[in-house]
Amino acid sequence: xxxxxxxxxxxxxxxxxxxxxxxxxxxxxxxxxxxxxxxxxxxxxxxxxxxxxxxxxxxxxxxxxxxxxxxxxxxxxxxxxxxxxxxxxxxxxxxxxxxxxxxxxxxxxxxxxxxxxxxxxxxxxxxxxxxxxxxxxxxxxxxxxxxxxxxxxxxxxxxxxxxxxxxxxxxxxxxxxxxxxxxxxxxxxxxxxxxxxxxxxxxxxxxxxxxxxxxxxxxxxxxxxxxxxxxxxxxxxxxxxxxxxxxxxxxxxxxxxxxxxxxxxxxxxxxxxxxxxxxxxxxxxxxxxxxxxxxxxxxxxxxxxxxxxxxxxxxxxxxxxxxxxxxxxxxxxxxxxxxxxxxxxxxxxxxxxxxxxxxxxxxx
Amino acid sequence: xxxxxxxxxxxxxxxxxxxxxxxxxxxxxxxxxxxxxxxxxxxxxxxxxxxxxxxxxxxxxxxxxxxxxxxxxxxxxxxxxxxxxxxxxxxxxxxxxxxxxxxxxxxxxxxxxxxxxxxxxxxxxxxxxxxxxxxxxxxxxxxxxxxxxxxxxxxxxxxxxxxxxxxxxxxxxxxxxxxxxxxxxxxxxxxxxxxxxxxxxxxxxxxxxxxxxxxxxxxxxxxxxxxxxxxxxxxxxxxxxxxxxxxxxxxxxxxxxxxxxxxxxxxxxxxxxxxxxxxxxxxxxxxxxxxxxxxxxxxxxxxxxxxxxxxxxxxxxxxxxxxxxxxxxxxxxxxxxxxxxxxxxxxxxxxxxxxxxxxxxxxx
Numbered sequence: 001x002x003x004x005x006x007x008x009x010x011x012x013x014x015x016x017x018x019x020x021x022x023x024x025x026x027x028x029x030x031x032x033x034x035x036x037x038x039x040x041x042x043x044x045x046x047x048x049x050x051x052x053x054x055x056x057x058x059x060x061x062x063x064x065x066x067x068x069x070x071x072x073x074x075x076x077x078x079x080x081x082x083x084x085x086x087x088x089x090x091x092x093x094x095x096x097x098x099x100x101x102x103x104x105x106x107x108x109x110x111x112x113x114x115x116x117x118x119x120x121x122x123x124x125x126x127x128x129x130x131x132x133x134x135x136x137x138x139x140x141x142x143x144x145x146x147x148x149x150x151x152x153x154x155x156x157x158x159x160x161x162x163x164x165x166x167x168x169x170x171x172x173x174x175x176x177x178x179x180x181x182x183x184x185x186x187x188x189x190x191x192x193x194x195x196x197x198x199x200x201x202x203x204x205x206x207x208x209x210x211x212x213x214x215x216x217x218x219x220x221x222x223x224x225x226x227x228x229x230x231x232x233x234x235x236x237x238x239x240x241x242x243x244x245x246x247x248x249x250x251x252x253x254x255x256x257x258x259x260x261x262x263x264x265x266x267x268x269x270x271x272x273x274x275x276x277x278x279x280x281x282x283x284x285x286x287x288x289x290x291x292x293x294x295x296x297x298x299x300x301x302x303x304x305x306x307x308x309x310x311x312x313x314x315x316x317x318x319x320x321x322x323x324x325x326x327x328x329x330x331x332x333x334x335x336x337x338x339x340x341x342x343x344x345x346x347x348x349x350x351x352x353x354x355x356x357x358x359x360x361x362x363x364x
Numbered sequence: 365x366x367x368x369x370x371x372x373x374x375x376x377x378x379x380x381x382x383x384x385x386x387x388x389x390x391x392x393x394x395x396x397x398x399x400x401x402x403x404x405x406x407x408x409x410x411x412x413x414x415x416x417x418x419x420x421x422x423x424x425x426x427x428x429x430x431x432x433x434x435x436x437x438x439x440x441x442x443x444x445x446x447x448x449x450x451x452x453x454x455x456x457x458x459x460x461x462x463x464x465x466x467x468x469x470x471x472x473x474x475x476x477x478x479x480x481x482x483x484x485x486x487x488x489x490x491x492x493x494x495x496x497x498x499x500x501x502x503x504x505x506x507x508x509x510x511x512x513x514x515x516x517x518x519x520x521x522x523x524x525x526x527x528x529x530x531x532x533x534x535x536x537x538x539x540x541x542x543x544x545x546x547x548x549x550x551x552x553x554x555x556x557x558x559x560x561x562x563x564x565x566x567x568x569x570x571x572x573x574x575x576x577x578x579x580x581x582x583x584x585x586x587x588x589x590x591x592x593x594x595x596x597x598x599x600x601x602x603x604x605x606x607x608x609x610x611x612x613x614x615x616x617x618x619x620x621x622x623x624x625x626x627x628x629x630x631x632x633x634x635x636x637x638x639x640x641x642x643x644x645x646x647x648x649x650x651x652x653x654x655x656x657x658x659x660x661x662x663x664x665x666x667x668x669x670x671x672x673x674x675x676x677x678x679x680x681x682x683x684x685x686x687x688x689x690x691x692x693x694x695x696x697x698x699x700x701x702x703x704x705x706x707x708x709x710x711x712x713x714x715x716x717x718x719x720x721x722x723x724x725x726x727x728x
Contacts (some may be wrong), residue, residue: 085526089452157532159540160524162449168521175543176523179536 001045001123001206005037010212015107016312017211020301022284023104023130024062025314032074033108036115043114043121048202051096051122055193058083058094060113061106063173064182074185078152079113082187085150089160090190098122098196100137100189102204103130124200128237128332129301132260132283134173135166136344138334139189142199149173149188153180174259182259201332207235215310224310225325232329240330240359244288244295245277246270246307249322254315265318267326277326281315286349288326296328297346299335300358303327328358365409365487365570369401374576379471380676381575384665386648387468387494388426389678396438397472400479407478412488412566415460419557421486422447422458424477425470427537428546438549442516443477446551449514453524454554462486462560464501464553466568467494468678488564492601492696493665496624496647498537499530500708502698503553506563513537513552517544538623546623565696571599579674588674589689596693604694604723608652608659609641610634610671613686618679629682631690641690645679650713652690660692661710663699664722667691692722
């Protein structure tokens with residue numbers, strides 16, 4: 001894969017879709033990435049299978065509440081410092097930069113990081129979507145430790161966390177992030193090329209870019225949602241997908257609490273049938289129910305888009321009266337294993353319902 | 365100065381007195397230090413003037429709320445890990461261990477740390493008393509940075525904090541400490557022998573030991589409070605001192621909040637005069653007022669002791685009906701400079717009254 005500056009808008013839009021409501025608004029991230037590319041050049045994008053087994057791979061991401069992340073932005077120096085602190089602690093220099101999640105802002109931050117560091121970027125991530133907590137990645141599921149974990153704020157205060165276990169790491173990093181004002185840069189899960197090949201969700205930068213392209217070309221041809229769905233059906237991971245609901249938002253509740261944006265929204269059908277959909281979220285959308293019937297469950301993706309333009313809408317962008325389509329999408333196979341479901345299935349979010357695939361729930 | 369295992373009880377009692385209500389109960393610390401001395405031998409105690417200028421000095425302390433610290437104890441491995449993490453980050457091996465505060469538990473933890481590490485202990489600290497927050501030490505007042513700062517919990521989770529400024533370090537370390545359960549081991553203010561000589565409060569281990577001795581010998585001769593005061597009057601720092609009040613506790617309010625034990629207590633005179641004293645605390649006693657008249661103000665020391673035995677009473681040990689004497693004691697000169705008062709004078713604790721020395725307040 002080769003990235004161009006002109007791809008950034010499609011990539012950002014595709015990543016916003018895969019953000020499933022979270023991951024922050026990639027608009028600012030796109031501007032920052034474009035500026036960094038202008039100054040430092042576009043990073044080379046490398047396929048996971050071309051990364052040597054013993055290569056050192058560092059990730060880069062923003063961590064906080066999306067409601068706050070959109071108000072503050074990575075200044076670049078904070079990204080550099082996160083990588084530097086992790087280098088100092090591990091005694092290793094990164095050979096590659098990789099996204100830890102592909103959704104939202106965090107598809108763009110690694111481009112910024114790679115451009116600034118003059119390093120290649122790996123076409124993979126740890127979930128093929130976005131998730132709110134550090135332990136919720138395939139790497140943790142398969143035994144890679146998130147620590148040492150570096151966290152840096154915009155004033156360049158920093159911490160290196162070394163916790164026994166991923167949930168403890170999440171708790172400590174979250175406590176620091178809250179104190180830092182919930183807009184931080186992190187570099188977690190320092191790993192090897194071998195780890196990326198074995199446990200990464202591959203080619204997700206390409207997928208985000210192509211999703212963005214499908215929406216754009218769909219707008220030109222008049223039906224962006226149809227264009228998006230027909231592209232998704234050709235992909236390796238996201239091929240089970242459906243429009244779950246077509247309606248307007250009649251209620252939206254959200255609060256920033258415990259370091260997250262938590263809430264729900266209600267949607268009423270536009271066809272006069274009186275049907276309603278309720279969607280719960282913790283940074284990302286977790287469960288979508290039509291009346292009493294569950295239509296899609298985490299880790300499968302629930303994506304809200306504008307019903308005319310297919311523009312992805314993040315949880316903080318939800319507004320009363322918005323006319324939306326709710327799209328359900330299958331997650332990558334590695335995200336649906338019993339081990340993965342233990343870490344980021346419905347129960348991990350307090351939802352008392354076993355995971356069932358979108359294809360089984362909707363006879364796809 | 366040479367420390368013996370048989371000195372530990374006097375030292376712990378003297379340190380509890382200098383803890384001015386805070387610093388945690390040194391009883392557990394004494395047991396731990398005795399056990400470490402039994403296993404690893406008594407550390408050599410070195411006077412600050414005998415420490416080479418370029419020596420690397422690490423501190424060791426527990427940080428949290430005293431109400432929690434007494435329930436959990438340093439297991440030794442956590443102390444070792446705090447020193448190790450700081451070594452890794454600074455690239456320096458400590459030549460000496462030093463208390464950061466002499467009050468309470470934190471007079472004992474450095475003995476434990478030095479014994480386990482096989483390093484000499486410096487006869488000095490950063491305040492000659494106890495204080496609740498990291499920035500409240502002479503070293504910070506005179507420009508030594510608290511960071512990198514290592515913090516470790518009993519499960520050996522750890523963090524290295526690097527903040528721009530001591531107050532930011534306090535805020536971040538406190539956030540981590542709260543997440544860790546408010547009973548943590550820290551190593552902060554890595555410094556040189558030259559720093560200790562210039563800005564330390566010297567010979568405070570000796571002073572704590574002698575205070576404990578004066579209380580013990582006073583008990584044997586029948587008037588421990590008198591014995592204590594007559595010893596204090598011979599010292600370099602604590603020579604202005606007085607019994608401020610003799611009474612029984614009629615009200616005590618305390619809560620563990622924002623990572624501290626905060627509250628106040630009211631005392632009623634035993635002589636039937638109807639006079640009352642009110643004492644405010646944030647881990648340590650901050651201000652003692654007889655009626656409307658301020659008798660002693662932080663950073664001068666306010667110490668509460670049992671009126672018969674002169675046993676120091678920590679804020680968490682205060683009980684309704686206790687018969688106590690409140691003793692005011694002058695702080696070291698370096699603690700009363702305008703620069704020091706900016707950092708830990710009354711205003712730093714939200715007290716709207718300028719610092720006045722105990723000698724001026726009481727015509728001593």
